[in-house]
Amino acid sequence: EAGVTQSPTHLIKTRGQQATLRCSPISGHTSVYWYQQALGLGLQFLLWYDEGEERNRGNFPPRFSGRQFPNYSSELNVNALELEDSALYLCASSDRDHGYTFGSGTRLTVV
Amino acid sequence: AQSVTQLGSHVSVSEGALVLLRCNYSSSVPPYLFWYVQYPNQGLQLLLKYTSAATLVKGINGFEAEFKKSETSFHLTKPSAHMSDAAEYFCAVTLPPSKLTFGTGTRLQVTL
Numbered sequence: 178e179a180g181v182t183q184s185p186t187h188l189i190k191t192r193g194q195q196a197t198l199r200c201s202p203i204s205g206h207t208s209v210y211w212y213q214q215a216l217g218l219g220l221q222f223l224l225w226y227d228e229g230e231e232r233n234r235g236n237f238p239p240r241f242s243g244r245q246f247p248n249y250s251s252e253l254n255v256n257a258l259e260l261e262d263s264a265l266y267l268c269a270s271s272d273r274d275h276g277y278t279f280g281s282g283t284r285l286t287v288v
Numbered sequence: 289a290q291s292v293t294q295l296g297s298h299v300s301v302s303e304g305a306l307v308l309l310r311c312n313y314s315s316s317v318p319p320y321l322f323w324y325v326q327y328p329n330q331g332l333q334l335l336l337k338y339t340s341a342a343t344l345v346k347g348i349n350g351f352e353a354e355f356k357k358s359e360t361s362f363h364l365t366k367p368s369a370h371m372s373d374a375a376e377y378f379c380a381v382t383l384p385p386s387k388l389t390f391g392t393g394t395r396l397q398v399t400l
Contacts, residue, residue, distance in 0.1 A: 183331075210387055220378065220390040233387055267331055269388070274339075277322065277380075277388055279332040 179203065181270050181280035189286045190258050198253040198283045202270030206278075208232075209251040210271070211243060214282075215264035223266075226251055258287045290315040290381040292362075294391035302399050307351075307366040309394045311379030314360065321362040322380040322388065323353055332378065338362060349373070374398045 182201040190196050202209050211223040222235040226245035240256040249270075255262055263286050269279045295310040313321060320339050324332040336347025343355040353364045362379060376395050380388040 181331075208385055219392050222387045222389070225387050227385065235387075269332075271385060276334065276337065277382075278334065279324070281331040284329075 181268055181278050183266075183268050183280035183283050185283060186281070187284045187286070189288060192258055192260060192287055194258050196255045196258060196262075196285055198255075198266050198268075198285070200251045200253070200268035200270075200280060202249050202251070202268075203272070203278055206270035206272050207249055208271040209245055209249065210269045210277070211251070211253050212267045212269070213237075213264045214267060215261070218264075220267070224253065255285070260287050263287045290319050290383060290389055292321075292379045292381045292389065292391040294377075294379050294394050296394055297392065298395045298397065300397040300399060301369045303371055304368050307364070307369045307373065307396065309364040309377050309379075309396065311353075311362045311364065311391060312360050313362060313379075313381050315381060315383070317383065318357070319381045319383055321353075321355065322382075323347065323351070323362075323364050324378045324380065326376045326378065326393075328375075335364070335377075369396075369398045371398050371400075 184199045208227040213221045225233040243253040245251045265282045267282045269277045291314045293312045322337045323335040336345045338355045346352045351366045376393045378393050379391040382388045
């Protein structure tokens with residue numbers, strides 16, 4: 178069974194640009210969660226999507242947004258990038274047995 | 289809201305020694321609890337989870353954790369540390385299907 182897939186693995190952007198990160202959940206999982214892991218700040222919850230709807234949002238500015246597609250894959254968009262957006266972005270998907278499986282992450286570097 | 293507190297941001301043990309990583313939770317109702325491990329530049333790997341069944345949970349790589357409601361604890365243990373156990377460990381809590389809330393992590397160092 179394929180795990181949670183995230184792309185790209187690494188992304189380098191200039192301050193002010195936009196970044197798009199992608200996540201494909203495990204087959205059959207309808208919930209997708211996004212987390213930011215910045216140096217020294219731990220794992221911060223960003224967004225939760227289920228059945229195509231945004232269910233919950235963490236304490237992040239509106240320039241962090243996303244969506245979930247009919248096939249349950251998801252995109253995270255970060256607009257007007259700032260240096261402090263540099264982090265590892267992790268995606269997780271969840272099944273009905275409430276197992277949360279994480280992908281390997283996208284390392285975003287803003288220069 | 290649920291939360292977890294991990295005591296000790298860094299723990300160092302000798303190879304072959306007992307590993308004990310501490311996690312205390314706060315929740316108004318019995319939650320689901322998880323332990324994840326993260327190796328450098330990688331994602332999170334699930335070690336084990338408590339989902340209101342057996343209070344002693346066995347996970348991968350010889351790890352186990354015991355849910356103690358009276359102490360609001362979910363400590364992670366391994367009888368004998370191996371060099372390959374050196375990593376960062378995260379405790380997490382949730383009331384499914386809501387988001388996981390993580391502790392601040394404990395970095396485990398294993399020395400010869």
